Amino acid sequence: MTRGQEIAAKVEAFVREQIVPYERDPRCGDHGPSDALVQEMRGLARAAGVLTPHILPDGDHLTHRETADVLRASGLSPLGPLAVNVMAPDEGNMYLLGKKASPELKERFLKPLVSGEARSAFFMTEPAMDGGGEGGGGGGAGSDPSMMRTTAVRDGNHWVINGRKTFITGADGAKVGIVMAKADEGASMFLVDLPDPAIRIERVLDTIDSSMPGGHSVVTIDNLRVPADQMLGDPGDGFKLAQVRLAPARLTHCMRWHGACARAHEIATDYANRRHAFGKPLVDHEGVGFMLAENLIDLKQAELMIDWCADVLDTGVLGTVESSMAKVAVSEALMRIADRCVQVMGATGVSGDTIVEQVFREIRAFRIYDGPTEVHKWSLAKKVKRDWKAAQAA
Structure with missing residues (x-):
């Protein structure tokens, strides 16, 4: 072992x-x-x-x-x-700080996270700007972080940050914040103590998932003053630092929710073996038994995809392409598994009597969080085109 x-x-x-x-x-x-x-x-x-x-x-x-x-x-x-x-987001934030923070910043911000005494939030996603609402058609830094509008302006030995953020997981109750904002040099990251009166939670959104403490908040940042020595890396390093965090974090989402679907499959399997209909256990009806068999296949394929991407990351490369592939394959496979578990259990599957209903909701959200399936496919399609062009030029 x-x-x-x-x-x-x-x-x-x-x-x-x-x-x-x-x-x-x-x-x-x-x-x-x-x-x-x-x-x-x-x-x-x-x-x-x-x-x-x-x-x-x-x-x-x-x-x-x-x-x-x-x-x-x-x-x-x-x-x-x-x-x-x-x-999440603590696991990804701990990973980033462990890799890139100075000893002083680790002592102040990482140590309470590792000890489990504090929670953290990662302030990157922004609302669309048209009309000032989340549902507007204008730009907002979500799947495309280059559209970030939150600003960071030097003021002596401080930075002053202004902007709005949305879907900030765990902001309500967090003690450590990592704020992404755009300086003249480019996107930058700042470590802040929370709560701070300059960071105001407008509301906690009602979302389909319910596993993360603090939920997902819309936040206004109004003249937040951050000492210069609380910048992570250098001005303009924000996107580079984000990539250190984001590729492994996509994969750890896959890992955790793989476990959730394995448990949901256990519950559905137990239900199908105990529940009888039309003279025999549900599992003996092909329509049910085949769904559970397909779950086994998807669970194993998702496990292998996770392990493959983990091995790539262990070589020291960023693994951006591989983590996108894994995120798409695993999230879609887990969605099929969760859906089958609900279907096998019928009315019980949509009730709160087991965690199967919650797992279904969580996995549905996972197909969007850390990049929707379509965005990852679009990114992979651009790689296909780049590789084709390179082959033609060779």
């Missing part, structure tokens, strides 16, 4: 035995579990020795391939990644 598999086995046992019972806890609301519940579960994880399991005591990370085993195990409950501190 590899190091990653050993840690994953401990995480799986912890999630199944201690976290699954929390799934019916009334502190799980429409905008995610409460921070009190998160801290309670993290206390159990700390006692069990599985808190922040992807980061070793010396501060080093597991390999991406080892992380895949661990995060799949954490995802066996929608609450599992929160409990063991591998949930």
Whole structure:
């Protein structure tokens, strides 16, 4: 058994035995579990020795391939990644700070994240600007971050940031913020303590998913003053730093939700073997049995795609193309799995009696988060064209 598999086995046992019972806890609301519940579960994880399991005591990370085993195990409950501190956006933010922050910034901003005492938010996505609303047709930095309008202006030894952000996961209740804003030199990143009166949450959006504490907020940034030494990297490094974070973060989303779909498949399988109709168990009806068989195929293909991309990232390359391919393949496969689980379970599948209904909602959102399927396909199509042109010129 590899190091990653050993840690994953401990995480799986912890999630199944201690976290699954929390799934019916009334502190799980429409905008995610409460921070009190998160801290309670993290206390159990700390006692069990599985808190922040992807980061070793010396501060080093597991390999991406080892992380895949661990995060799949954490995802066996929608609450599992929160409990063991591998949930988005914190996991991606910890990865970025671990790779690119100075020792001083690590001590101040990374340490409380690794310890599980604080949550974080990544302020990048922006609303469309036409009419000032989220539904307008004008530009907004979402799938196309180059359209960013939030500004950062030097003022002595500070930067002053102004703008609006939307769909900022976990902003409500976060203690650490990473803010993307456009300086004269280009997009830049800033680390900030939260809450800050200059960062005002306009509202927490009602969304289809409900697994992330704090939900997803629309935020106004009004004359936020950030000391110059809280910039991550140099002015204009924002997009380069974002790529360090985004490709692995796409893949860790795949890992966690793979675990969620594996659990949903377990529940649907149990249901189909216990439930009888027309004189025999549901699983013996081809229409049902074949759906579960197709789930096995999609689960394995998604697992292999995750492991392949993890191996690529472990070579040290950015893996932008590979992570786009994995994100499309895995999110679409997991959507098929979640949909089949609901269908196999019928009315029970759309009820809150099991987590299958929640997994279906979470996976539907996943097809949009960290880049919609269509944007990744468009990016891959541009690569196909570039490669064709290069071949013609050779």
